[in-house]
Amino acid sequence: MARYHIETYGCTANRGESRQIERALRDGGHHPADGPEEADVAILNTCTVVEKTERNMLRRAEELDAETPADLVVTGCMALAQGEEFESADVDAEILHWDEVPEYVRNGECPTTTPDTEPVLDGVVGILPIARGCMSDCSYCITKRATGRIDSPSVEENVEKARALVHAGAREIRITGQDTGVYGWDRNRGESLLPELLDRICDIDGEFRVRVGMANPKGVHGVREELAGVFAANEEIYNFLHAPVQSGSDDVLADMRRQHEVGEYVEVVETFDEYLDEWTLSTDFIVGFPTETDHDFQQTMALLRETRPEKINVTRFSKRPGTDAADMKGLGGTVKKERSSAMTDLKMEVMDEVYGSMVGDTRSVLVTEDGTDDSLVGYDRAYRQVAIPGAQTQGVEVGETVDVEITGHNTVYALGELA
Template identity: 80%
Template sequence: MARYHIETYGCTSNRGESRQIERSLRDGGHHPVESPEEADVAILNTCTVVEKTERNMLTRAKELDEETPGDLVVTGCMAIAQGEAFDEAGVDAEVLHWDEVPEHIRNGECPTHTPDTEPVIDGVVGILPIARGCMSDCSYCITKEATGKIDSPSVEENLRKARALVHAGAREIRITGQDTGVYGWDEGERKLHVLLDRICTEIDGDFRVRVGMANPKGVHGIREELASVFAEHDQLYNFLHAPVQSGSNDVLGDMRRQHTVEEYLDVVETFDEYLDEWTLATDFIVGFPTETDADYQQTLDLLEQTRPEKINITRFSKRPGTDAAAMKGHGGQIKKNRSSEMTDLKMSVVGEVYESMVGAEREVLVVEDGTDDSMVGYDQTHRKVAIPGVQSAGVELGDFVTCRITGHNTVYALAELV
């Protein structure tokens, strides 16, 4: 769990993005602090409206780089438009699109829920934590100390909570947990597919369900059953977040990740078999202490082979008290170079996906306000779609709309109403 300090500059849109970043971080068990000196990570949400502003952003980034004992993340307009300026100014920061920030800060660790975590509604999105804890013992993860082993409420209890969210107005249910794939393991049987099937068959209403992070090892043993449920029910987004972390079995062993590359590939191939179109999301940690050049190349090769459509890339950082913190690691420049190269490949892969959508019609569930008159939603594969001009057209949050994809901005599509 990280302590974070966030500073936001610029327009209302930037402030809204910072609120969403904070919401995701707090949902993952991270805590805000007042000063960068107290923080494990500082976040600078930037503006780039005029040249003077740009100079101010670079000055503040340098100050935060010096003031923060941990990492610095730069996001916002200047990060997107002129991200290279921070590197040229000698600022040691991870430059990210705003919606990549929470996953980066999580550092490959599981999201952490407190024991009393209950479902909540954020607009038309319902958050449903189905269990707490995990079955892993990753060598780099401090979350384990806070969560312990998997503790799974019954299917009946989670079904009741899901029904209550829908009845309270949720149009999208986001199922969360440290590792949703091992839900039920403590009761002797993995039950994620059972819970999803019952949510889809026993709850009335027009809604969608997105399944949160599920480690490959947990999914592997139920991959056929899980993929079958996805194929059967339109309420389920065809989306799976299975963080592989490395393309090298040697590194996975040192990370104590439990799964192998081959098991990860089994999961991907099974979902390919059952679903005509789906989104694979995954995570990679680059610069793990034992990652050699050859190991890193295997990770690049795995990304190229499986071509996930949502990719979170994290430079390894040591967490106090973990076994990996005691390992002799790589210098910052090696980690930075590997992260930069992998990010370039990521943007190429993801950009191709959204480019392939141009001209197609998609049904989109609108769940967020965008900038100006736009709104944001997700198609059946949980690909992000921004639709300009729809608020004045009378579209409301929670509406299903038919759109034609007109373009993209690499990590999301642009569309117009049909």
Template identity: 75%
Template sequence: MARYHIETYGCTSNRGESREIERRLRDAGHHQVEGPTAADVAILNTCTVVEKTERNMLRRAEELADETADLIVTGCMALAQGEEFGELDAQVLHWDEVPEAVTNGECPTTTPDSTPILDGVVGILPIARGCMSDCSYCITKHATGKIDSPPIEENVEKARALVHAGAKELRITGQDTGVYGWDTGERTLHELLERICEIDGDFRVRVGMANPKGVHGIREELAQVFADNEKLYDFLHAPVQSGSDDVLGDMRRQHQVSEYLEVVDTFDEHLEYWTLSTDFIVGFPTETDHDHEQSMALIRETRPEKLNVTRFSKRPGTDAAEMKGLGGQLKKDRSKAMSALKREIVGEVYESMVGEVREDVLVVEDGTGDSVKCRDSAYRQLIVRNASEHGIEPGDFVDLEVTSHETMYAFGEPI
């Protein structure tokens, strides 16, 4: 779990985005601190109204880069003039990517007490606490312990209550959803999802992070459940973290690259249109140039439509914190190369959608201004502008024609 410091400049929209960043970080178990010197990571949400503002943003970014271990720059200037921060040891990200970049590959803690939450039309359902991993870089395991899985029926009842309360999207969360049931001697995530999809109502289900090792043992059953149930978003978040088995061994990840590939191949066989989401840690202390190239090659081979790139940072009390680290510039260069490849792949995905029609797209939440954010069957993000003119709001299902795209999302017009 990370300590973070966040600074926000500019308009109401920037402040709203920062509040959402803080909410996600808080829900994931991270802690806000006063001042960048006490933080593991500093987040600068920038403005770019006039030239003087730009100079101030660059100066503040330089100060933060000197005062904290890691710096993330987001906001208007980061997106419009990201190259201006090129000389700094900083990650330049869209605000929506910031919470995941802070995690350092650690498991999310999600909620402190595994209580379901209804946030607008989104129901958040933690199905278990803890995990079965012992990753050398992760401090979360010290807070959550081993997996503790409530019975399937208990989780189904919680899901049913969220749907009855108005949830249109259920987010199944946990430190590692793929190992649900391991503590009872059975791997039962696929059974739980099947039961949740049997609940009456018009809603969608998104499965949260599931490490490759847990998914691998039930990959056939799990992929079949996805194929059989329209309520399930065809979306899998399986963080591989490295394309090198040597680095995975030093990380004490429980899977090898071959097992991750077998998971991807199985979902390819069962699903025609789906989204692969994964994570990579760049600059782990034992990562060589060859290891990094193996990670880049794995990305090119599997072409994940959602990719979270995190520079390694030491967490106190972890075994990896005792390792001799790599230089900051080397980590920056590798992160920059991987992020560029990510933007290329994700941009191609959304570009390929232009001109197509997506049916039964769920309007999930309000966006910036008079826009709404929507998700199609593979959990790809579509933005509808001038939503009030179309009479659509969160909770609605709409058919959209994809009209244009940005790198991380597409725009749609209601049909």
């Protein structure tokens, strides 16, 4: 698990984003450091309201770059509007949208929950951890030490927890775990119980949607048709799957000990394409793994172009103490940075295309959180983020489902008006 240091500048919206970043990091088993010099990663949430503020942000980024021995992440308004300024100032930082920060810090590792983790209701969002542990043994991941092998409560027990969340007011249930795809392997002789669990949750009385959390390709592959069928049969489930492939090279995947091969990941994608008219594929890539050659990286870029995931988490490899990958001779920082930049550029191209294609559509959006000023933020059936300026003024409340005409986009989310 990583130790993080986070600094926030600017308005209440930035402070709210930083709280959500911290909540996600703590949920993943990460802990705050005493200062940037003690951190595995430093996070700077920036403001860009006036020129003086920009100069202050650049100066602070330069200071943090020097103070922290590990990675620097810059997010917030200046990062998104003027990210090139940090590169021009020779600041070695990863420029990310705020909701990408937790995935980056996780470094490709599984999220970590504590043994006594219970469902949590956060506003109208219910967090339901369905199991603890995983069946993987990735060479770069330290999480395995904290979680152990999969330990799955029964389907009935998880359904009752979901029912309690719905009765408490949850309009969205987020299914979480180190690897939701292998839920039930310890109970069902190595076959996932996730499809059965989702079917049962969708039978609960009430109006809500369900988002399935991270599921490694190996666990999903064995039940891909059954799982895709459950998605297609239940309108409650967001058409969204987070299946982290990590590399487009089977050689690198073998060195990572990822268990799946590229072909199995592609078969999962093709199956969901067959069952669902519209859905969102989310995946993760680690660039700069110690054994990744130029050819391996080009295979990864080709896989991104082929499968065109709409949500992509790009992580520059960093060593975790005590892992097997930490003993490998690493690639230079410049190589990792160049590969990360190239992949991020392609990622933004894909996302811009997806959100641009939504303009002119009318979408059913579940509103889940406050936005900036009087806007609200929600998600459509494919779990694409939609911001609705002026929604609060027009009387919409968090938890409502509204029809929204998509009028524009900002690469990583859509903008809309109440239809």
